[in-house]
Amino acid sequence: MNNEGLKDLLYKMADDALIIGHRNSEWTGIGPMLEEDLAFSSMAQDKIGHAQALYKILHEILGEEDPDKIAFLREEKKFKCCHFTELPIGEYDFSLVRHFLFDHAEALRYEMLAQSSFQPIVLLAKKIKGEIKYHTMHSDSFLKQLGTGNEESHARMQSALNYAFPFALGIFEKSEFENEIIADGIFAGEEELKKRWLEKIATIIAAATLKLPHVDESKIAYGGRKGFHSEYLKPLLDEMCEVVRTDPEAEW
Amino acid sequence: MYGNTSLTEEEAKRLNLTEEDPIKLAEFEDRITRGEKIEPGDWMPKEYRKQLLRMIEQHAHSEIVGALPEGTWITRAPNFRRKLALIAKVQDEIGHGQLLYSAAETLGKTREQMLEDLLNGKSKYSNVFNYPALTWADVAVIGFLVDGAAIVNQVINSKGSYGPYCRALERICYEESFHLKQGHDNVVYLATGTKHQRAILQDAINRWYRPLLHFFGPPDRNSQHSEKLMKWKVKLASNDDMRNQFLDQYVPKIWELDLTFPDPNLKKNDDGIWEFSDPDWDEFKRVINGGGPCNAERLEVRKYAEEAGRWVRNALMSKNEKYVMPMA
Amino acid sequence: MSSLDPRIKRLDLKKTEEGEVHTNTHLITWEVFHQEKRGKQPMHVGAVHASNPEMALLMAKETFGRRGKTTNLWVVKSSDVYTFPTEDEDMFETTPEKMFRDPAYYKVRDRIEKFQNKQKV
Ligand SMILES: [Fe+2]
Ligand SMILES: [Fe+2]
Numbered sequence: 001m002n003n004e005g006l007k008d009l010l011y012k013m014a015d016d017a018l019i020i021g022h023r024n025s026e027w028t029g030i031g032p033m034l035e036e037d038l039a040f041s042s043m044a045q046d047k048i049g050h051a052q053a054l055y056k057i058l059h060e061i062l063g064e065e066d067p068d069k070i071a072f073l074r075e076e077k078k079f080k081c082c083h084f085t086e087l088p089i090g091e092y093d094f095s096l097v098r099h100f101l102f103d104h105a106e107a108l109r110y111e112m113l114a115q116s117s118f119q120p121i122v123l124l125a126k127k128i129k130g131e132i133k134y135h136t137m138h139s140d141s142f143l144k145q146l147g148t149g150n151e152e153s154h155a156r157m158q159s160a161l162n163y164a165f166p167f168a169l170g171i172f173e174k175s176e177f178e179n180e181i182i183a184d185g186i187f188a189g190e191e192e193l194k195k196r197w198l199e200k201i202a203t204i205i206a207a208a209t210l211k212l213p214h215v216d217e218s219k220i221a222y223g224g225r226k227g228f229h230s231e232y233l234k235p236l237l238d239e240m241c242e243v244v245r246t247d248p249e250a251e252w
Numbered sequence: 253m254y255g256n257t258s259l260t261e262e263e264a265k266r267l268n269l270t271e272e273d274p275i276k277l278a279e280f281e282d283r284i285t286r287g288e289k290i291e292p293g294d295w296m297p298k299e300y301r302k303q304l305l306r307m308i309e310q311h312a313h314s315e316i317v318g319a320l321p322e323g324t325w326i327t328r329a330p331n332f333r334r335k336l337a338l339i340a341k342v343q344d345e346i347g348h349g350q351l352l353y354s355a356a357e358t359l360g361k362t363r364e365q366m367l368e369d370l371l372n373g374k375s376k377y378s379n380v381f382n383y384p385a386l387t388w389a390d391v392a393v394i395g396f397l398v399d400g401a402a403i404v405n406q407v408i409n410s411k412g413s414y415g416p417y418c419r420a421l422e423r424i425c426y427e428e429s430f431h432l433k434q435g436h437d438n439v440v441y442l443a444t445g446t447k448h449q450r451a452i453l454q455d456a457i458n459r460w461y462r463p464l465l466h467f468f469g470p471p472d473r474n475s476q477h478s479e480k481l482m483k484w485k486v487k488l489a490s491n492d493d494m495r496n497q498f499l500d501q502y503v504p505k506i507w508e509l510d511l512t513f514p515d516p517n518l519k520k521n522d523d524g525i526w527e528f529s530d531p532d533w534d535e536f537k538r539v540i541n542g543g544g545p546c547n548a549e550r551l552e553v554r555k556y557a558e559e560a561g562r563w564v565r566n567a568l569m570s571k572n573e574k575y576v577m578p579m580a
Numbered sequence: 581m582s583s584l585d586p587r588i589k590r591l592d593l594k595k596t597e598e599g600e601v602h603t604n605t606h607l608i609t610w611e612v613f614h615q616e617k618r619g620k621q622p623m624h625v626g627a628v629h630a631s632n633p634e635m636a637l638l639m640a641k642e643t644f645g646r647r648g649k650t651t652n653l654w655v656v657k658s659s660d661v662y663t664f665p666t667e668d669e670d671m672f673e674t675t676p677e678k679m680f681r682d683p684a685y686y687k688v689r690d691r692i693e694k695f696q697n698k699q700k701v
Pocket of ligand 2: 345399402428431
């Protein structure tokens, strides 16, 4: 089995989940309705939990460092998350559209990984299937209702989608180990995932009376998978380790 | 002040005037004396409804505003365990707000109206949330001691007479036990940790000591009593009794960690009553009237949440649905 | 205003600094029933505000089902729930004569023993 390719895959999944979970948790306490505040916060907690589970696999099975160290004390260029997850929360329209686009990609990725030759990821996919199902159910419901709600909500959702889409396509940036992990049966690859994702989101976007924008290949936000990040990641990581850095010897 | 009533002199007077139907009032009071709960459809004295609504509404506001000081550290919590616990804890406070607004709604005021009254200053929330969370240790102290104080109050109130409020409080108290445990865990890690950790913890305790004494409201000797609210089981314990219960439960838990409170006079007397220095009740009044370090920010942030979320609620609203209050 | 909270610093608070606050947008009120386990009674647990049944269920899940075990949730519009007025509570009082509905009312052991004693003679 190709360990480098496997690690690369797990790192990018974990980093995506950690950073988007961190971002979405920023809404806790300031959401648009109390009930939605609870729902969005739970999903953020789920995402951070998924990241932790993936780092645990990296640590326990693949010999990487302890999850807290990896997540809170790694340098920026070692992070493999896509730019999409790094963007600030913006207004609720953007956060919801990101949640919709990202979570469908994540759901399909785990669906594909349920067939993986790497058992630990198969088990994880099974374990979190229910959580992810709720996430996409939630995002679809909001997208449809706000897409068809009133003039303002329709316009907001469409412009959030236009803004978010080139970033979302960055999720599928290929890794240098793409062919090996496909050959080893670890993961069927980003190209295949993107194809399934486009099919999946198209029907929901249509039901929400929204339109997918056309995006030039050159506008896609690539780089994250190779350690080149948006201007937003570094400050976020600095925030995450602010407390730990005050006393690195301490147990928190 | 936190699901707690403090009356003005005028209000206390009005409460004692009987202008209600004496037969219905007697039935109502008998029911409470028998230990039965009052439910939303029941006849109730106007003052009962008013005081209860005010109390539950303030309690609900305290929950959602109370989410903000600790929220300060959500993005900076130092590891997975603390980060997840903190998000879940702050989330619970919003959930408590949700439960309490529903309970208050059964008394005839909409959630939206209550939120509006919070933002326009007509309705108050607990003073303790007008202080800043300066360091990570504040999160520990809030989780352990502020939640500890809130629990003392909430457990007592859960024995009250209004069904929907008691039910909400039962659920809330169950969740609060998680808040308390995670707060204590955090305090103990800091207290048994490095010099730096102990130092920030002691500093946080020093800063929260007075607001914690203020939490239960002015001393009994300076506040308006209402026999009636006691009889109606709206108020179940005096401010001093609750404060004493809090000190009794929590001071030893700080002392056993070789930490101190910034008050040389703090001690338990032989009669079981805790003694402490005057915590500056003028400051308490100043903060209630908007002069605390964070009053402006708290309201501004809540206002942002309401305003920024309005387009979402507008889009979801169905124009032909009339407002209906929750059943119970 | 300079907040201590990095999240808050990133928000555009100025946007809402002026003008009246209006929060009067009512969503629909739903009663929520929670079934803990298969075979157990669904119990009323509270209410949520939501725009339609689908959303009410999604919101109820995180409001009332984020701890412990849940098998299913039910939601129903509060306006679709009918109850008796509380002053009719006296209708439910049972008179002592209704003992014939009570299993404890039926005691035949004495009679059987008496019969058996008689048979022995
Ligand atoms: Fe609470
Ligand atoms: Fe709490």
